[in-house]
Amino acid sequence: MDCENLDSLSGVGGVSDWAFSARSIRGFADRLEAAGHLATLFLCPETAVAHRGWLRDLESRGHELAMHFHPDSFSDGRARGLGQLGQYVGKVQREMLTEGLAVWADALGKKPATFRPGCLSANDETFQILVDLGFTQGSVSSPGRNEPVLSAIWQPPLLDAHLASAAQRSLSGDLDFVEIPLSVDWEVRFPHRFGWDLPQELMIERGDTQTLTGIISKHVKRFAEQKKQVPTICAATHNVWDFSDAEEEKTQILLSLLESMERLQQSEDVRFIGATIASIADQYRRSHTDVTDP
Numbered sequence: 001m002d003c004e005n006l007d008s009l010s011g012v013g014g015v016s017d018w019a020f021s022a023r024s025i026r027g028f029a030d031r032l033e034a035a036g037h038l039a040t041l042f043l044c045p046e047t048a049v050a051h052r053g054w055l056r057d058l059e060s061r062g063h064e065l066a067m068h069f070h071p072d073s074f075s076d077g078r079a080r081g082l083g084q085l086g087q088y089v090g091k092v093q094r095e096m097l098t099e100g101l102a103v104w105a106d107a108l109g110k111k112p113a114t115f116r117p118g119c120l121s122a123n124d125e126t127f128q129i130l131v132d133l134g135f136t137q138g139s140v141s142s143p144g145r146n147e148p149v150l151s152a153i154w155q156p157p158l159l160d161a162h163l164a165s166a167a168q169r170s171l172s173g174d175l176d177f178v179e180i181p182l183s184v185d186w187e188v189r190f191p192h193r194f195g196w197d198l199p200q201e202l203m204i205e206r207g208d209t210q211t212l213t214g215i216i217s218k219h220v221k222r223f224a225e226q227k228k229q230v231p232t233i234c235a236a237t238h239n240v241w242d243f244s245d246a247e248e249e250k251t252q253i254l255l256s257l258l259e260s261m262e263r264l265q266q267s268e269d270v271r272f273i274g275a276t277i278a279s280i281a282d283q284y285r286r287s288h289t290d291v292t293d294p
Contacts, residue, residue: 001028001039002068002116003047003239011072012084012119015240018050025051027244028237029063031251035258037274040139042068042116045103047239052107064276065108066138069100070118084121086151094129101133114138114277119150120182127164127175137178137281139234141169144186144199157186157199159219161230161284178281183234185215204237209256216261220268229287232280233272 003025004014015021029039041055041063048055048065059065071085074096085093105111115130115138122140130138143157154170161180165173184199190206192198200207202215216233223231235257241250261272275283 001025001041001237001239002118003041003043004068005044005046005070005073009046009073010070012070013240014073020242021047021239022051023242023244024239026058027242027251028239028254029058029061031243031254031258032274033061037258038062038064038276040064040066040114040277042066043104044068044070045074045100045107048104048107055108062276064114064278065112066114066116066277067101067104067112068116068118069097071096074100084119084150084152085117086121086123086126090125090129093126094132097129097133116140119152120145120154121150121152122169123151124167124169127169127177128166131175131177136176137180137277139180139182139277141179142182142199142201143184146197150196157184159184159186160228161232161280178284180232180234180277180280182236183215183219185218202233202235204235204250204254204257205241209253209260212253212257213260213264217264217268220264220270230280230284
């Protein structure tokens, strides 16, 4: 879940107030946990500050606290309207992220190791900067996104977990940063209201249960055919929906999707294991470490 700042301070939208945000985040975590899954909560620095009193409790239950960052909603808003992370040169990215990281860490008493940029915006300098700042994994990309206005261009699409590249963001490389892409239907485009060129993403607010289940089923079949070592399904949503409310449409989609996954386990003979981005990255590293006898 991307946990945004207040709408009044955000150039791309956010929550109406912090009480609503708390209900959304807690409700989302509770519903995932009840179904045997865990959340990675990508928190904007201001969101970490606002909810500092109880977020570590969610972490103690197995959920992950990670960092989310929109330049146009951070701090005094000096970057508001000027673009997302990937639209800045490396020096400016580093300065903004360093400042945001300090606010986040001061609020929660620890440094985050997992990162997602707002609007999945990055350029070819971003991954090296993240590594330099101590991040070791993230969900930065949406394979097939082609949106220059946001500097969110992920072509060619890399669908699976991989080590990020210091040279080209859309290629695998050898950085000590495990990238877990957002799951997408790589053959279908999403009709975004702003006209953005996006794939159909596994995002709760961007499809009905049938569409979202179809994305998961398509990946499950691909995993079986390609025999992936660390097959990963990565979904997303935002704290702008009240997941504590059973009558909320997005809550119903989430619950229906979780039920559909249970049925898929039977029909496709697979097992879904709830995991955070950090635990998936750990598994990736273990599976890609060559072990030789002395």
